[in-house]
Amino acid sequence: MVCVVAALVCLDARPVIAGGQEPELRPQAAGTGQGAARPQRSTRDFLGLGAAPDEAAAKLGEPLFQANCSACHGAAARGGTGPNLVRSVLVLHDEKGEEIGPVIKAGRPQGGMPAFTSLTDVQIYDIAEYLHLQVELAANRGLYKHSDTMTSGDVEKGKAFFAANCVSCHSATGDLAGVGKRFSQPSAMLARIAWPSARGPRQATVTTPAGEMVKGTLVKYDDFETTLKAGTGAVTSWPTATIKVEIPDKLAGHRALLPKYSDDDLHNLTRYLMTLQ
Ligand code: HEC
Ligand code: HEC
Incomplete structure (x- = not known):
């Protein structure tokens, strides 16, 4: 079975929810779930892995990772133009998104990673758990079934x-x-x-400090500066901290x-x- 298909089947069981639901419940449940959801303890200890990843969260994090991160970090987080996250020391040290979260929120603008200011804390937690699961699967190769071939299909x-x-x-x-x-x-x-x-340019609506709403095409959007080209052709920049930016998810x-x-x-x-x- 192809792993992306496996993930879709998993989504069946629990459809992707918009971030923001039960914001503190899942991280807490995972934090207190010592033992219960922890398979093969001795293997985990032997491999030097921390608490078992929260698999329910990881399933929710997978499509978020694919949509937001895979273009640079690769579909399986094993690297692309961005670094391999399965071998990242930062990811390995992260427990529940506390190390990964700030990187996602602030980006690494100097290094070529944009800030993801619209992801919620719960979504970031889910992405972090997805990454932990990838580390786990990479360490535990026997469990990782991936096939690139597809022979069926009508x-x-x-x-x-x-x-x-x-x-x-x-x-x-x-x-x-x-x-x-x-x-x-x-x-x-x-x-x-x-x-x-x-594909193509992203449309956005900026609410200026004066409360004016400007619609247009995003030219630049990071933690520091946002630049929008309006329908009239006018190009305007604002410090990102002073405005509200809405990007419809097409x-x-x-x-x-x-x-x-x-x-x-x-x-x-x-x-x-x-x-x-
Ligand atoms: C446009 C490309 C791009 C996208 C999209 C992107 N990243 Fe990155 N990411 C990078 C680059 C490049 C670096 C290395 C930057 C540096 O260290 O200066 C990086 C670094 C990281 C690191 C730090 C790794 C380490 O070991 O220091 C983490 C964690 C990370 N990215 C996670 C994510 C996640 C999660 C997402 C999606 C929400 C994401 N990235 C989206 C390009 C990207
Ligand atoms: C509600 C609208 C909607 C529906 C329904 C929809 N898609 Fe899409 N799909 C999109 C949008 C929007 C994009 C992004 C296209 C873009 O940015 O140019 C996309 C992208 C794609 C792409 C990538 C295209 C590319 O050039 O990379 C494929 C393939 C695709 N859709 C297949 C499907 C298939 C197959 C179905 C039906 C099972 C489907 N879509 C149903 C809206 C939709």
């Missing part, structure tokens, strides 16, 4: 599923024309269907479908989209 069924579920936003001859050319591997296509990254509708796909649906869709050459 093109016609995929086409029908697409017609029923996707055409409200996509078109095989429009925005997704030739999408198959961009992915050499079915696994890359599958990952993209599961966790697309928004992938929300796409992600909302995730828990509804079965493994077969995803394999069929993948095969079908690969034919759009």
